[in-house]
Amino acid sequence: MLTRDTSHAVTAALAPSAGLGVLLLIAALAGWEKALAWALFVGGAAYVGAVVASGHDVDSDAPLIAVLLFLAGELGAWSLAERWRIRADEALAWRRAVVLGGLALAGLVAATIVVGLSAVRPGHGLVWTAAGAVAAVAAVGAGGWLARR
Amino acid sequence: MTRFTSARVAGYTAIAAAGLIAGLALGRVEPVALAAPFALALVAAAVLGHEPRFAARLSLDRERVLEGDEVTATIELSADTAVDRLELLVLLPDELSAVDGPTRALRLRADDERTLELTLRCERWGAFAVGPLLVRAGDVLGFRSWEGRLGEAQMLRVYPSEESLLSLVPPLETQVSTGNQVARARGEGIEFADLREWRPGDRLRRVNWRASALRGELWVNEQHPERNTDVVLFLDTFAEARVQGRSTHDRVVRAAATLAHAYLQRKDRVGLVGFGGVLAWTVPESGLRQLYAIVDTLLTSDIVHSYALRGVDVLPPRTLPPKALVLALTPLLDERTAGALLDLRARGYDLIVVEVSPLDLLAPAPGSQAELVHRLWQLSREALRWRYEQVGVPVVTWREGMPLAAALEEVKALRRLARPA
Numbered sequence: 295m296l297t298r299d300t301s302h303a304v305t306a307a308l309a310p311s312a313g314l315g316v317l318l319l320i321a322a323l324a325g326w327e328k329a330l331a332w333a334l335f336v337g338g339a340a341y342v343g344a345v346v347a348s349g350h351d352v353d354s355d356a357p358l359i360a361v362l363l364f365l366a367g368e369l370g371a372w373s374l375a376e377r378w379r380i381r382a383d384e385a386l387a388w389r390r391a392v393v394l395g396g397l398a399l400a401g402l403v404a405a406t407i408v409v410g411l412s413a414v415r416p417g418h419g420l421v422w423t424a425a426g427a428v429a430a431v432a433a434v435g436a437g438g439w440l441a442r443r
Numbered sequence: 444m445t446r447f448t449s450a451r452v453a454g455y456t457a458i459a460a461a462g463l464i465a466g467l468a469l470g471r472v473e474p475v476a477l478a479a480p481f482a483l484a485l486v487a488a489a490v491l492g493h494e495p496r497f498a499a500r501l502s503l504d505r506e507r508v509l510e511g512d513e514v515t516a517t518i519e520l521s522a523d524t525a526v527d528r529l530e531l532l533v534l535l536p537d538e539l540s541a542v543d544g545p546t547r548a549l550r551l552r553a554d555d556e557r558t559l560e561l562t563l564r565c566e567r568w569g570a571f572a573v574g575p576l577l578v579r580a581g582d583v584l585g586f587r588s589w590e591g592r593l594g595e596a597q598m599l600r601v602y603p604s605e606e607s608l609l610s611l612v613p614p615l616e617t618q619v620s621t622g623n624q625v626a627r628a629r630g631e632g633i634e635f636a637d638l639r640e641w642r643p644g645d646r647l648r649r650v651n652w653r654a655s656a657l658r659g660e661l662w663v664n665e666q667h668p669e670r671n672t673d674v675v676l677f678l679d680t681f682a683e684a685r686v687q688g689r690s691t692h693d694r695v696v697r698a699a700a701t702l703a704h705a706y707l708q709r710k711d712r713v714g715l716v717g718f719g720g721v722l723a724w725t726v727p728e729s730g731l732r733q734l735y736a737i738v739d740t741l742l743t744s745d746i747v748h749s750y751a752l753r754g755v756d757v758l759p760p761r762t763l764p765p766k767a768l769v770l771a772l773t774p775l776l777d778e779r780t781a782g783a784l785l786d787l788r789a790r791g792y793d794l795i796v797v798e799v800s801p802l803d804l805l806a807p808a809p810g811s812q813a814e815l816v817h818r819l820w821q822l823s824r825e826a827l828r829w830r831y832e833q834v835g836v837p838v839v840t841w842r843e844g845m846p847l848a849a850a851l852e853e854v855k856a857l858r859r860l861a862r863p864a
Binding site: 338341346360361363364367378381385394402405 | 458549550
């Protein structure tokens, strides 16, 4: 993804951040849990940087990248939770897998809709910009409310 | 219960917000697409997470077990609301171990009731508190959890394992009550003692007709009566030698339990003195209740480091009745115990010292100087044994792996050789 349609200079600039993301992921799996979110953040930032640097209109792989990033985070968190060797009912693992699969599928659909809506004409850009700003504020607000609840 | 939120929530919030803002700032749709699954995850976390309401109760099928036995811990759960993932941990002391691990994880539906059983193995004697339960309830994806303690700790008494003894050390003197010990005195009994001339008042059935026919006058049998004895088990709790789970104090406690059980079965009165940093005693009594009292005192006995100077005069007089047989179980590591035992001998008690040898646990470190120190230490122990033997106290060494019965036989042999007049 990084090397496709980008210059060598851009690749050289972005490769370290992708490498940092991988290292943070490994650190998270080794036990430093907070590194997991940072790994996802750095990985996502590296992808956005590559896409912007490529200069193309819309990357149709964005929904797939989004879901893979999300699954990397969730599966990493799941493996960290399982390191305590708790004797658990088998159904618990199956249930978590089903819910995670459903959430990933829903995320894929949502990301695909977002990419599909990017075909909307520029004349409506202000409306979408405002909707995006409201969505950003809502996301931050929901996270804060959730943490306090 | 205390609520915890996973670090992922903050991370996903940051990613979702950064993606949306980056999309606005850069005019690209890809960051917004990246943010979508994470924003959905936050919505899912809000929907799935709710504080659960449930109850748990811990119980044991037995309160008293022997070393090496297994006990079943039962956890009864009842839920008012659904719990997607409930993790349970039974708090156990180091001396107990759960066969399949002390943790469980399960799901509870609303109004569900479940019972779990854990098998606990009792590795060592002692009085322990099993529990309470540590619980963690969370949503299915682990975004939020609630942790707390439930249930009450349950008391479990693990009694020390006992060895089998074929015979016991007889005391030099007996008491006046009837028992199973053949006394040295003469009177009514079963064991034949001697013949003597008939005196007025003697019963006809005691007449030895064969001796009477030989001598031409009446001669009667004399017997040794069966009396009980007072036995005091004297435990040295000033110091112990302990290496990797093996210790002299464990062997002292197991020997004390074995001896108490064996003497009480003979209808003797048995008492206990724990002489160390913390004094503990049980006045000599007989019967099954006394066995439980002694073992319960043993369970709570422990080595407590102390610099206090103690003598036997601090003990209540009833703990050391006259003519009692005092069996001292000691690793001979502390001078204060040696002083107390020699004091007991000076007061006229029938004293036997069983040295619970620490030599098997304290091997010398490599090096000529360490070996020299070790030899000097062994010589000082020899000198202490010589002090006891000089005042007529038999000292036997009970090594690890040697049955207690062998040490007691050695005591009996020593007393036969040096029988007092």
